[in-house]
Amino acid sequence: MYRYDDMDLRAVTERAAQFGEQVRRRLAGELTEAEFKPLRLQNGLYMQLHAYMLRVAIPYGLLSAAQLRKLAHISRKYDRGYGHFTTRQNIQFNWPDLEDVPRILEELAEVEMHAIQSSGNCIRNTTSDPFAGVAKDELEDPRPYCELIRQWSTFHPEFAFLPRKFKIAVTGAKHDRAAIAVHDIGLALVTNDAGEVGFEVRVGGGQGRTPILAEVLCEFLPKADLLSYCEAILRVYNRLGRRDNKYKARIKILVQETGRAEFARLVDEEWALIRDSGLRLTPADIDRFKAHFEAPSYLELASSDTAVSAALLGKDRSFSRWAMANVTEHRVPGYSIVALSLKAPDRPPGDVTHQQMDSVADLADEFSFGRLVVTHRQNLVFSDVESRRLPELFGRLEGIGLGTPNFGKVTDLIACPGLDYCNLASARSLNIAEAITARFADAEEVYDIGDVSLNISGCINACGHHHVGNIGILGIDKEGVEHYQIMLGGNHTEDASFGEILGRALEAHEVVAAIDEVLGTFVALRTEGESFIDTYRRVGAKPFKEAVYGGAGKQRGPREDREDRGHQEGPGRPGLVPVAAGRREPCAAE
């Protein structure tokens, strides 16, 4: 992985010291909140519902064991003993005191980390395929290009005050695990007719209140031109993007209003001015970055087939289910890619305790060359596990609560922090996640349902990626009461699509029954081996709508007689306690 040089180290260390002075001035009454806010946002510090929230950048999700130990230490010493991995492959701490944040940044700098580009109207943390470098369907490792983009974009003087935030994702594989179609710029490594490898460049994708799939702006961009072309796109956006209305300020709106062809012309015009500038990458430049991502010292092992087959066919059903769901084929014989599910029934999606972080760091050292990856679906990945050691690893993961066999399944859901934490949220999302996880606690049933993505957002900003979930759930506020819209048919991969609203918004206590109906309908209608999204695309929304709401025009709620499927209604159900009935303790010092 990329290691800091002296200049990098000095930059993040000085940045921490600079913020320390800014915090001192804020606490001393020398800066107002209005003056301080842009400064804290440039250091990843938000004000949330209950406390400050510090979002720490994890470039393209790649972490070393030492960095994870530091995150565990920070959560223990300065926070409340846990962290939350996000859909941009970052981590959030929910409870830091303001005076501690500069010291946290200093500690992060010690392990080559920071909180820059995790907030504000700048180029955010570049995301990538969590299987980068080891995926069997990969044309080329995207991480050197992610790192190039990171270094180009960090502290870029032209792009510190863009009209709005700007997100870039890069993938090098056929199967898109990085959701490039819903990014401001989505880059896919491709081959042209001459057999050269370059980038297909998409622009103007995004979710939020105006979901738009990115359009192809350039079918083949030589690698040498990566930075100059991105710079040209950013310059056009910076010049023409709307600053009068934050809801129309993202590049997706500019591309739609300008038209793809005209936008491409504007980019080409700008690009002609800078294509042959210092931004042009030489083969030596690219090789220098590739050197940071060289493969580890793999052993020469026999094919994984025997070990994985033994796992799948073995008597230990929990291990075989886990191997089936959480283990993916590696490009090197004898190795496997292992997903560590952060979707255990007793934790909010993406949350991990400091003890778990320490244990995972130890396991990464022991099983995966001291590295791990955060996925945009809020899980962790060990990229390089010897297949013959899978049983041992599974046992260790089970021991720390990270052996849930649900990777890619219905309970492997994305959920934003929602109204439990977030200042912008309209409704809770974690209660819905908890209730769905409780309903689908039977691993056999989850396995039978198969691959399906279920994404929950607590507001229209779509941090929980509800638009691209096969099943999407959007929390809304209807006259002070939390309601949830169900969407079906979304997909974030190479054939990306947005979900369609199924019907009227449901109250919280109706959601699990609705999901139950949706999945029950799928199971009844699927053909052999057909996934949820394929069934939905084949049969359309109608049978699902009828199952959830009754016949056309009836618009009744989901059936409430679901005891036969293990569903229970009512306020006693975990996670569905109505807010108004919540107990308010007498005020007391914490």
Added chain:
Amino acid sequence: MQRVFIVTANRTADGRAVYLAADRTFSECLDDAHWAPDEAGQEPQLLWARAQEFDVCDPYVMSVRRSREGLAPTSAREHIRAAGPRWIAERFGYAI
């Protein structure tokens, strides 16, 4: 049950939700809040709170229900915010 108005903000030092009390201190306890029967009645308190921008961030007026049991939020957001860290501890089992 009566709808009344109070002033709330987040504390600069740690971001906690706080409520402006009658003695012009900020309390973490909703029941300590000074209330007025209409929004306009809180205008002087809001102006005063805004002047305390080094102690608190972004004060605003919010409506609550007043009963014999005390003051209660009228929205899910404010209910969760009023419960504060205790809400998270009870909901998710974290030691907060």
